[in-house]
Amino acid sequence: MMTFRDAAMPSFCRPLPLGFFASCLLLPTSLVWMVDPVYGQPSSPETPAAQPEATTQTLPLPTPKLAAPVVEAAPAGQYVLEFNRSPVVEDRLRFEGIYDEARLWFTRPRNWQTQSVKVLLRYRHSAALYATRSNMTVLVNGTSIGSVPLNRKQGELGDAVFEIPPRLIRDYNEVVVAALQNNSPTCTQDPFDPSLWSEVLPDSKLVFDFEPQSIPLDFQQYPYPIVDVLSLEPNQVAYLQPATVEETWLTAASRLHSSLGRIVDYRPLETRLIETLEQIEADEHLIVIGTPAEQPALTALDLPLTLTDNQFLDGEGQPLPADVGVLALTTTLDNQVPVLVATGNGPAGVAKATQFLVQSDAEAIGTGQAILVQQLAAVPSPPTRDWPKYLPAQDSFALQELKTFNQQTFADVTVWGSQAPALEFDFRALPDDQFLPGSSMRLSYSYGPQVNPLTSQVEVKIDGVAIGGERLRSEDGGTRESIKLNLPTDLIKPYSKMQVNFRLDPRERRSCSRVTDQQLWGTIHADTQFDLVREIAAWLPDLKLLQYGFPFAAPQDLSQTAIAVPDEPSSSDLLVMLEMSERLGRLSQAESVELAVYRASQIPAAIKQDRHLIAIGLQKDFPLSEAFDPAAGFQLGHTFSRQWQQSQIQTLPDDEGLVKQMRSPWNEERVLLALSAQTAAGLDHVRQLLDQDSLFYQLEGDTVLISASEATPDPYDPQAYDLTVLKQAQQQRTSLEKRPRQLFLSLQRHWLFLSTGTIAAALIFYGIAQQLIQRLSRSDA
Structure with a gap:
């Protein structure tokens, strides 16, 4: 059976982890008041008596409008989703053997009312197939919607249209194309005959006729509609740039965008900055961060709270305290665009409002059109090596402690048939893991009777490379048998997957019958044990480790990372800042975001000393000039000069972008990442490198120069950019582990x-x- 996994799939073909919808129903350490848009009464997750005395004071709220604002529905339309949007399709879906199948996934946007859906299948097949015993069947969410006989002549293309009943369409949908192929009217003797093939062409498509629905605005649905994880198109977000850019806005926007990066995960997210409300477009979603003085456009929005003289007022006409955060949902552009507002009467209130949205335990209790955040409990920073998407930090753990692709814990898994698919799961080493001889796993498994033990086995592979296996012992089956395998020290990488596969052969074979095949089964038990011997060390600088967020995402709440921008950042600087924040969000997973952003003249000495730094800006006003010290490898200079080793040149013009990693000049245990260029065009190339996976996952060395092969490159075409990798900096061994542990590992080594x-x-x-x-x-x- 051919099964397409979920790795590297766009939003329409990869199922979202179900655990995303898990939420905390009660947060006793935070006090948040929600404005009910219908009845106009404040509601609290707890009675005031249950809160500390400092939080028992309630604010008199104004009576909201009788109805919450809604985003008006767009006209009905049609959407065409071609199969080639999925990278697993590439040039075609190919089916081989007597029976084969392929799976694709797609989502339905939240505001779509589906009228009709059709599958338009274009296919071709081997001329050797016998028409009455060969067919192609399409199933949607487990229900067959039709079959077509494979009866075309040599080289002739077939077309088939299948209607999908609207009642079958869900938020997450699976399309299965199954091919039954025989080249004989009675019995196909050889299931591996190369003439048994058929293909579905990449221009096959799904056609939706849909009617968009209006969207009520309620924080209970957040992050929807600001981002929709079910969208078939990239989510588009615009930030309203404040009149003056200061640390409050920089940090708040960076943290919020990091959280959006976590939410969208592998899905595309397009971001831009606007200066006025009139610049917003109908297919975008707007975010406004800042006090009324910083964001004068707030007076033009229909907000649930009274705004007078740049002050938000409570129900008694008094200004809200400066440290109270205000969150609101509203619309603009004739109710076509949803707007998220994070504001307050002072910088502390703005920071508190934004922080409420990035702390998952707090955000889960939000509801209503507006929220006043009076007190917000701080979330403890996770341990440095607690990376949820990677192997556990402890050296001994069981399979049940790992996570499935939808973030569920593993249970016992049973597979059936001689061609059963392998159990595949992430086995991702932490970026600073160095494995030593002696690492092992003890596979616990069972299998059923009627197998031929001489030709049946269980095997284990890492990234497709076999590391060991064992022949099954008994034709009467086995219960809780085990095999100990040594894990190679050089195969386990931060991107690794482990496959456990049963090769089951029936004890008795009968021609043209699958009955003896389907009674074969094997079970991999969740108590399969792993014992790792490893030391904690990484060699830095190394941009390849940036592909996994290391070391900036250690710990995962980004609390040990700070971003520096020029004193007067340009739009290009801010867009790169947002893109870097989004990428760090995609590469991390935690209950909060603690990333901080500073302007060049406002960076405290303690921050330079204690944190990993990411500096963004053009060479002429780069916030941390130490990155271009003559002794620091490749450097950009004044008047378009550049120096590498003993060579120095000047270029006209210089539109290349620069990504450079080096040891921090203030602390050798920290890292400085420079994102720079001589021109705004070069800085935009850096932004595209951070945005496009096809470019970002080419990073290596300590310095990368990126340029475009065209004047106006297509941002989605990886061939439109050229990357030059430089390696000069001497790498040094770095460890994030505590000193006693390091000493123990050194003694062990x-x-x-x-x-x-x-x-x-x-x-x-x-x-x-x-x-x-x-x-x-x-x-x-």
Whole structure:
């Protein structure tokens, strides 16, 4: 059976982890008041008596409007979703053997009312197939919607249209195309005959006729409609740039965009900045962050709270305290565009409002059109090596402690048939893991009777490379058998997947019958044990580790990372800042975001000393000039000059972007990442590198130069950009582990020398002791 996995799929073909919808129903350490848009009464997750005294004071709220604002529905339309949108399709879907199938996934946007859906299938097949015993069947969410016989002549293309009943369409949908192929009217003897094939062409498509629905605005649905994880198109977000850009806006926007990056995960997200409300477009979603003084456009929005003299007022006409955050949902552009507002009467209120949205436990209790955040509990920073998408930090763990693709824990898994698919799961090493000899796994498995033990086996692979296996022992089946396998030290990478596969052969074979095949089964037990021997170290600088967020995403709440921008950042600087924040959000997973952003003149000395730094800006006003120190490898200079090793040149013009990683000049245990260019065009190339996976996952070395092969490159065409990798900086061994642990691992690594040294020392001391005893004996005599 051919199964297309979920790796590297766009939004229409990869199922979203179901755990995304898990939410906390009660947050006793935070006080948040929600404005009910219908009845106009404040509601609290708890009674005031249950809160600390500092949080029992309630604010008199104004009576909201009788109805919450809604985003008006767009006209009915048609949407065409071609199969080639999925990278698993590429040039075609190919089916081989007697029976084969392929799976694709697609989503339905939340505001679509589906009228009709059709599958337009274009296919071709081998001329050797026998028409009455060969067909292609399409199933949607487990229900067959039709079949077509494979009866075309040599080289002739077939077309088939299948109607999908609207009642079958859900938020997440699976399309299965199954091919039954025979080249004989009675019995196909060889299931591996190369003439048994058919193909579905990449221009096959799904055609939706839909009617968009209006969208009520309620924080209970957040992050929808600001981003829709079910969208078939890239989510588009626009930020309203404030009149003056200061640390409050920079940090708030960066943290919020990091959280949006986590939410959309692998799905595309397009971001831009606008200066006025009139610049917003109908297919975008707007975010406004800042106080009324920083965002004068707030007066033009229909907000649930009274705004007078740049102050939000409570129900009694008094200004809200400066440290109270205000969140609101509204619309603009004739009710076509949803707007998220994070504001307050002071910077502390703005920061608190934004932080409420990025803390998953707090955001889960939000509801209504507006929220006043009076108190917000701080979320403890996770341990540095607690990376949820990677292997556990402890050296011994079981399969049930790992996560499936939808973030569920593993249970026992049973597979059926001689061609059963492998159990595949992420086995991703932490970026600073260095595995040592002695790492092993003990696979626990069971299998059913009627297998031929001479030709049946269980095997384990890492990224398609077999690391071991065992022949099954009994034709009567086995229960809780186990096999111990050594794990290679060089195969486990931060992107690795492990496959456990049963090769089951029936004890008795009968021609043209699948009955003896389907009674075969094997089970992989969740208590399969892994024991790893590893040291914690990474060699930096290394841009390849940036592909996994290391070291900036350690810990995963980004609390050890800070971004620096020029004192007067340009739109290009801010867009790169947002793109970098989004990428860090995609590469991390935590209950909060603690990323901080500073302007060049406002960076505290303690931040330079204690945190990993990401500096963004053009060479002429780069916030951390130490990155272009002559001793720091490749450097950009004034008047379009550049220096590499002992060579120095000047270029006209210089539109290349620069990504450079180096040891921090203020702390050798920290890293400085420079994102720079000589021109705004070069800085835009850096933004595209951070945005496009096809470019970002080419990073390596310590310095990368990116340029475009065309004047106006297509941002979605990886061939439109050229990357040059430079390696000069001397790498140094870095460890994020605590010192006692490092010492223990060092002793463990050099145990042979230590043992020899200990024995030699013991012999020396023994000799010295014998000499002293002899001298004492002679003196007594």
